[in-house]
Amino acid sequence: MSAIIDDFLYLGSLADACTPELLNKLQITHLVNLSITRIIPDESFELLHIPLRDTLDENIMIYFQQVNQFIEKCRQRKDGRCLIFCKHGRSRSAAIAIAYLIAHHGHSLSSAYIYLSKIRSSISPNRNYLKQLDKYSSQCEQVHCPSFY
Template sequence: MSTIINDFLYLGSINDACTPSILNQLKITHLINLSLTRIVLEESFELLHLPLYDRFDESIINYFKQANQFIEKCRQNENGRCLVFCKHGRSRSVAIVIGYLIEHHGHTVPSAYLLLSNIRPTISPNRNYINQLIKYSSQTEQTLCPFISS
């Protein structure tokens, strides 16, 4: 598992999410599951399950807002800590974390990608997700500053 934002945002795999000792050690309170596999957790965790295929025709852009709202809800909790995960923690979860970094931390797609690849060298979001992140990034710019034209 990789720490993206200290004591708050983590990126990992389904194995990480299914290891209670890891969740307890990091004091995880919220989880976003992007794998097709449904996991069962104690009621003390808040879970958002967005079952996505890691395919080149999957539309992930429709989930960025929902995931970002969930992560922000976690951040607003005094002791909230969020784990975003998919099967291997390389593609779907990476795209969601990049979407969050774009919307809430002012990153561009390249800067968020570079940040994550330095922290977690195994990332490999599929090209379709990168294209959707580029589109999302331009939409986010428009929302933040409606006078910018594309």
């Protein structure tokens, strides 16, 4: 598991999300599950499950707003900490993390990708997700995200 934004936002895998000791150690309060596999964490976690397939025809962009709002809700809590995860923590979760960095931290697609890859070198959003992130980044530039929502 990798910390994207210290003490708040993390990127990881399904295995990370299924390791209670790790979640407790990092004081995770919110989970964004982007894998097909449904996990049932204990009731202390707030869970957003969006079952996505890592395919070249999956529309991930339609979920950017929903996930960003969930992450922001977590951030606004004094003790909120969020883990974004998919099966391996490389493609779907990385794309969602990049979308958050674009919308809420003023990154371009390129700078968000570079920032995230320095933290977690294994990221590899598929080319379909990268195309959607490029479109999203352009939309955010035009309307000055996060007011895009």
